[in-house]
Amino acid sequence: MLLDYLSLSSLTYTLSGFAVFFFVFWFGMWFVHLTAIFYSKYKLHRKVPLLPQEMPYPGVTILKPLTGTDPNLYSNLETFFTMSYPKYEICFCLEDDVDPAVPLVEKLCKKYPNVDTSVFIGGQVVGVNPKINNMEPGYKAAKYELILISDSGIRMKEDTLLDMVNHLKPGVGLVHQMPFTWDRKGFAAALEKTYFGTAQARIYLAANFLQIPCHTGMSTLTRKSIFDELGGIKTFGCYLAEDLFFARALSELGWKITISGQPAWQNSGYCDVTSFRNRLSRWVKLRIAMAPFTLVCEPLSECLILGAFASWAASFLFQIDPAVFYLVHILAWFLLDAILISIIQNGSLPFSKFHLIVCWLFREVLGPWVFFTSIWNPVIKWRTRTYKLRWGGIADEYKQYIDV
Numbered sequence: 001m002l003l004d005y006l007s008l009s010s011l012t013y014t015l016s017g018f019a020v021f022f023f024v025f026w027f028g029m030w031f032v033h034l035t036a037i038f039y040s041k042y043k044l045h046r047k048v049p050l051l052p053q054e055m056p057y058p059g060v061t062i063l064k065p066l067t068g069t070d071p072n073l074y075s076n077l078e079t080f081f082t083m084s085y086p087k088y089e090i091c092f093c094l095e096d097d098v099d100p101a102v103p104l105v106e107k108l109c110k111k112y113p114n115v116d117t118s119v120f121i122g123g124q125v126v127g128v129n130p131k132i133n134n135m136e137p138g139y140k141a142a143k144y145e146l147i148l149i150s151d152s153g154i155r156m157k158e159d160t161l162l163d164m165v166n167h168l169k170p171g172v173g174l175v176h177q178m179p180f181t182w183d184r185k186g187f188a189a190a191l192e193k194t195y196f197g198t199a200q201a202r203i204y205l206a207a208n209f210l211q212i213p214c215h216t217g218m219s220t221l222t223r224k225s226i227f228d229e230l231g232g233i234k235t236f237g238c239y240l241a242e243d244l245f246f247a248r249a250l251s252e253l254g255w256k257i258t259i260s261g262q263p264a265w266q267n268s269g270y271c272d273v274t275s276f277r278n279r280l281s282r283w284v285k286l287r288i289a290m291a292p293f294t295l296v297c298e299p300l301s302e303c304l305i306l307g308a309f310a311s312w313a314a315s316f317l318f319q320i321d322p323a324v325f326y327l328v329h330i331l332a333w334f335l336l337d338a339i340l341i342s343i344i345q346n347g348s349l350p351f352s353k354f355h356l357i358v359c360w361l362f363r364e365v366l367g368p369w370v371f372f373t374s375i376w377n378p379v380i381k382w383r384t385r386t387y388k389l390r391w392g393g394i395a396d397e398y399k400q401y402i403d404v
């Protein structure tokens, strides 16, 4: 009898402990939502103030790693030639001279002879990260103290670089653009925009507000002297997620990290649900290897999963109807996400509210599914190669993989 009583009360204590934990986490996520909304409102899309005339704009070396082409590559690259910034050079880095991007780059260099450009072919193997290997010769030849690393799918507005340089205040060592997307047509494009404008933006903005290193390297402005102090970009060639390790190393040196006023306008010409799913899966694997706490926190921070646990906790602790709780939870989460994406878009979305609801629901189901199907397989396919990740984030090339 006494034993029954004791085991019952220890079960009750254990369940109460879990219920309180889920409730606290649930409250934490509303804090993340609100932080992201307020911070995006404060930080994004501010008018770019010009530097005082007596302060000349610093020169910027743009490193543009390219491998292969896509239907939007030419027009995306062209936006780098038409930026309104007084002093910059573009270093195109290509893996080999038969790369289909070579003729596009040559055509653009001919069309804009006044823009300072150089082309580096062949890269240099300094690690496993193919992007770093590709950029190494361009990095070594960089003329200017400021370096912008900009992925192939990125599109610039006329004042994007100006905006980024303006954010590189004294003490700031890295300015990055929060991933978002350029307006494109179709379901996959709407899905991508929804993901980058809600689930990812929420964590990205809250982490940056709290100065937790959370940086994706698709569009990063930094100081060459910092890279040099850390041994050059080759120091990060052993990681596939060179971006996060660079951000951590730079924070340890005491430099600040900030996001710029404009998000990164990703505009890859290949936009379909399968590639998007594979990209998310590759990123999940990187995050788990680099920051193992994401193994628990990431699924738990998903709306549908957290809502289910919080509904159970609410019914256990306060006898609230779990079905009603769950529905209200999902509705409130969606409304906050809708506010966030509209702030980031800074104008009307290129799809209807109905499409937003559909894409949002699709993403909310896709997110946990991608997560759980990715954790079992540490093999990562990135463009034409395959890698295996070790705990901590160091990668080994697995085998040559022929992309299809």
Ligand SMILES: CCCCCCCC/C=C\CCCCCCCC(=O)N[C@@H](CO[C@@H]1OC[C@@H](O)[C@H](O)[C@H]1O)[C@H](O)/C=C/CCCCCCCCCCCCC
Pocket (backbone or CB within 6 Å): 025, 028, 029, 032, 131, 151, 200, 203, 204, 206, 207, 210, 212, 213, 214, 215, 216, 217, 218, 240, 241, 242, 243, 244, 283, 284, 286, 287, 291, 294, 297, 298, 301
């Ligand atoms: C109660 C609060 C709970 C919070 C729980 C948060 C759990 C984390 C959930 C989601 C994480 C989302 C992270 C957003 C960005 C991730 C994008 C990404 O994975 N990018 C990786 C790949 O980028 C490419 O890599 C190759 C490179 O060459 C390309 O140029 C890149 O684009 C990238 O490597 C990873 C970057 C950062 C990962 C950070 C992971 C830690 C997140 C901690 C967040 C904590 C937030 C707390 C808020 C209160």
Ligand SMILES: O=c1ccn([C@@H]2O[C@H](COP(=O)(O)OP(=O)(O)O)[C@@H](O)[C@H]2O)c(=O)[nH]1
Pocket (backbone or CB within 6 Å): 064, 065, 066, 067, 130, 131, 134, 150, 151, 152, 153, 218, 279, 382, 383, 384, 385
């Ligand atoms: O083998 C590779 C893979 C990628 N990249 C470059 O690295 C950047 C990021 O690649 P991708 O867009 O595939 O990364 P994601 O954003 O999907 O992680 C792009 O500029 C690519 O051209 C490269 O030079 N060689």
